[in-house]
Amino acid sequence: MKKNVLCLIFILIWIFSQTAFTQDVRTLYDKVNKEYEGNNFATVVNLCKQIIERCEQNYPDAECRYTDVMKNVYRYKGFSEFRLYSQEQNMDRLEEAINSLIKSHELYGDPEISFNFGYMQSLRAIKIMNGRNLDGLVNAWRGILGLYAKDEWQVSNDLLNKLKIFIQQAVELSITPPDSALTTGRFTSFMIRLACDLARNRNLAPEDSLFFNVYYRRAIDDEYNLRGNEWRARGFETEQLFKNDPDDSTYRICRGYLELALRFAKSTQRKAEMLKELTKVALYMEKYGRNSRRETELQYAREKARQAYTILQEHRSDIPKDLENEIKKVYGNSIFRLVDYYFSITTSKDRMNSFYHARRIGEEILVPDGYGGLKQKFTWEGYEDLYLKLSDVGYELGDEKFAVDMVDKAWKAVLEINHITIPQIYRSVNPQTAKELLQFAQVYHQIAERFGLQSVLHWLKPIINTLSHKSFLTNKQGGM
Amino acid sequence: MTYKILCFSILIFFISNNINYSQSIIETKFEQQMIDYEADVVRCYNELQKFLNEYDRNIAEMIAFEDLLSIYVDRILEIYNTMQRLAGSSLETYRGVAARALIFRSLTYLERSKQAPENFEKAINDYKNALQLYKQETTIPIMNKKLPYEVWIGRKMYTRLADLLDDKNKDFNLLVSRYKINE
Numbered sequence: 092m093k094k095n096v097l098c099l100i101f102i103l104i105w106i107f108s109q110t111a112f113t114q115d116v117r118t119l120y121d122k123v124n125k126e127y128e129g130n131n132f133a134t135v136v137n138l139c140k141q142i143i144e145r146c147e148q149n150y151p152d153a154e155c156r157y158t159d160v161m162k163n164v165y166r167y168k169g170f171s172e173f174r175l176y177s178q179e180q181n182m183d184r185l186e187e188a189i190n191s192l193i194k195s196h197e198l199y200g201d202p203e204i205s206f207n208f209g210y211m212q213s214l215r216a217i218k219i220m221n222g223r224n225l226d227g228l229v230n231a232w233r234g235i236l237g238l239y240a241k242d243e244w245q246v247s248n249d250l251l252n253k254l255k256i257f258i259q260q261a262v263e264l265s266i267t268p269p270d271s272a273l274t275t276g277r278f279t280s281f282m283i284r285l286a287c288d289l290a291r292n293r294n295l296a297p298e299d300s301l302f303f304n305v306y307y308r309r310a311i312d313d314e315y316n317l318r319g320n321e322w323r324a325r326g327f328e329t330e331q332l333f334k335n336d337p338d339d340s341t342y343r344i345c346r347g348y349l350e351l352a353l354r355f356a357k358s359t360q361r362k363a364e365m366l367k368e369l370t371k372v373a374l375y376m377e378k379y380g381r382n383s384r385r386e387t388e389l390q391y392a393r394e395k396a397r398q399a400y401t402i403l404q405e406h407r408s409d410i411p412k413d414l415e416n417e418i419k420k421v422y423g424n425s426i427f428r429l430v431d432y433y434f435s436i437t438t439s440k441d442r443m444n445s446f447y448h449a450r451r452i453g454e455e456i457l458v459p460d461g462y463g464g465l466k467q468k469f470t471w472e473g474y475e476d477l478y479l480k481l482s483d484v485g486y487e488l489g490d491e492k493f494a495v496d497m498v499d500k501a502w503k504a505v506l507e508i509n510h511i512t513i514p515q516i517y518r519s520v521n522p523q524t525a526k527e528l529l530q531f532a533q534v535y536h537q538i539a540e541r542f543g544l545q546s547v548l549h550w551l552k553p554i555i556n557t558l559s560h561k562s563f564l565t566n567k568q569g570g571m
Numbered sequence: 572m573t574y575k576i577l578c579f580s581i582l583i584f585f586i587s588n589n590i591n592y593s594q595s596i597i598e599t600k601f602e603q604q605m606i607d608y609e610a611d612v613v614r615c616y617n618e619l620q621k622f623l624n625e626y627d628r629n630i631a632e633m634i635a636f637e638d639l640l641s642i643y644v645d646r647i648l649e650i651y652n653t654m655q656r657l658a659g660s661s662l663e664t665y666r667g668v669a670a671r672a673l674i675f676r677s678l679t680y681l682e683r684s685k686q687a688p689e690n691f692e693k694a695i696n697d698y699k700n701a702l703q704l705y706k707q708e709t710t711i712p713i714m715n716k717k718l719p720y721e722v723w724i725g726r727k728m729y730t731r732l733a734d735l736l737d738d739k740n741k742d743f744n745l746l747v748s749r750y751k752i753n754e
Contacts, residue, residue: 225635233642240646244604277622278632282639285611 202237475504525561
């Protein structure tokens with residue numbers, strides 16, 4: 092009997108405590124609304140969890156059966172968890188936020204929620220470097236189409252912003268992870284085209300129009316190669332920063348982006364373009380970069396330019412004329428700079444070895460001219476300087492045939508570039524041109540003297556005299 | 572009294588006319604949306620075919636294309652069902668769009684049916700539902716009608732669903748399943 096009374100008292104206490112310390116769903120829900128408005132996200136999550144726990148009991152409150160209440164509970168929970176994730180950067184929070192919003196969407200198919208959890212799924216994929224996970228994009232797009240239909244097939248400002256976010260995530264996913272391709276990028280490219288087309292259904296402000304046009308272009312260029320196009324765009328952007336501030340860090344970033352653009356390039360034109368750009372960047376670093384390792388950069392530039400030239404030779408019909416000229420220019424320039432580099436290491440103990448090295452580098456773009464000499468494979472802007480430099484090399488090496496051949500080619504090249512003939516030198520020559528020609532004539536004279544070419548000296552003397560006189564006039568005018 | 576009845580009749584006439592006008596605006600809008608969505612379905616299908624022709628296929632992207640096409644088909648079916656409820660009977664244009672969308676989804680599911688057997692089941696269901704829309708119909712079957720757009724697979728262009736099905740469904744799995752269902 093006593094035992095039964097004790098048991099009854101215990102049960103009564105338990106019931107009393109349950110009613111006193113737990114609150115019903117309605118009260119909790121009202122609190123959730125209030126706390127969410129007050130931005131107390133941790134409290135909101137806690138209260139929502141309490142509601143969900145109560146609803147999982149055997150005899151839940153009536154509110155647990157109301158879709159409007161429960162979809163909001165999961166919605167508040169999801170958004171609050173996302174806010175907490177933004178503060179803490181804890182991936183578990185993000186995971187919980189996604190699950191809560193999916194639950195809310197299951198209860199009530201709100202397109203806004205679909206867009207939001209799609210966005211969060213893509214964010215998670217980007218954070219964990221899993222570009223293969225495209226579910227987020229699909230779900231976000233479902234949300235976007237839902238919102239579009241909800242607004243009676245009109246693109247509102249809010250939808251426009253969502254489209255921008257969507258595009259940026261699609262781009263980011265296509266280059267996640269940066270160095271290995273988890274997808275072909277075809278789907279993301281297609282999604283961007285769809286998003287841009289949807290945005291263009293309304294009149295766009297100039298800056299919005301520019302945004303969507305740029306991304307549409309990136310999605311369709313180079314056989315719909317979004318990934319390659321994005322790296323190319325980032326590469327060019329960083330190249331500008333690098334030129335303004337040529338330090339090693341920016342150089343490395345810029346080169347990395349351009350190398351990725353090269354790796355993911357689909358067309359031969361794009362490959363050639365990226366190789367050309369890499370050559371340019373390396374040459375710039377060698378010339379203007381702080382603490383640059385000259386030889387390394389020049390060798391790198393020469394290698395990339397050589398690859399670009401090989402592509403040009405094999406697929407000439409795929410390469411536009413202006414790109415062809417640029418490739419020739421950077422290739423010739425990188426060879427010239429490397430020859431000049433080895434030629435200028437005069438402090439080296441083994442000078443002759445450096446000169447031989449310079450000659451071997453130069454010979455990379457020399458081919459037999461059919462008259463027993465050598466000529467450059469192609470003409471480029473500045474090819475006369477390379478001939479002149481190689482003639483210097485021949486002079487130092489004591490190789491008469493090579494030195495004379497090169498200086499003769501240099502002399503003919505400089506005349507051709509300036510559209511001038513020897514009789515014209517005597518008659519009328521521009522003082523500026525005279526100054527330029529004099530430099531070549533003097534080297535020619537020097538080589539002719541060293542190797543005892545009397546007839547050449549006899550022919551050169553009046554030319555040098557005329558050019559000296561004309562260039563003296565330039566100096567005088569400049570001085571005045 | 573006669574005057575009042577006349578005024579009332581005119582009012583009723585204007586109201587009913589207005590309702591009919593609003594109804595027709597909605598129908599036109601729905602029809603336009605269905606056509607737009609169908610264009611997206613075909614665009615998506617064509618893009619998928621281009622992707623499948625690429626040397627480095629990716630399963631994640633194939634699934635994403637499938638899901639995306641499915642979103643558009645669901646929207647088309649939603650409008651079709653709404654119109655059916657509103658009009659009481661299905662209009663030819665709506666029915667054609669819905670049937671074609673279902674066939675395209677069925678063909679899309681078929682692309683991955685070897686790797687994912689559940690896809691084959693989905694393909695059969697869509698195919699069956701598309702044919703169901705044209706059951707006991709005296710007009711030309713949807714399969715043999717000329718498509719209002721072109722479908723490209725590689726270098727081959729298709730203008731009828733029947734030709735597309737013949738090429739894509741070489742082992743006649745969908746046709747066999749249809750006869751089994753009818754039996």
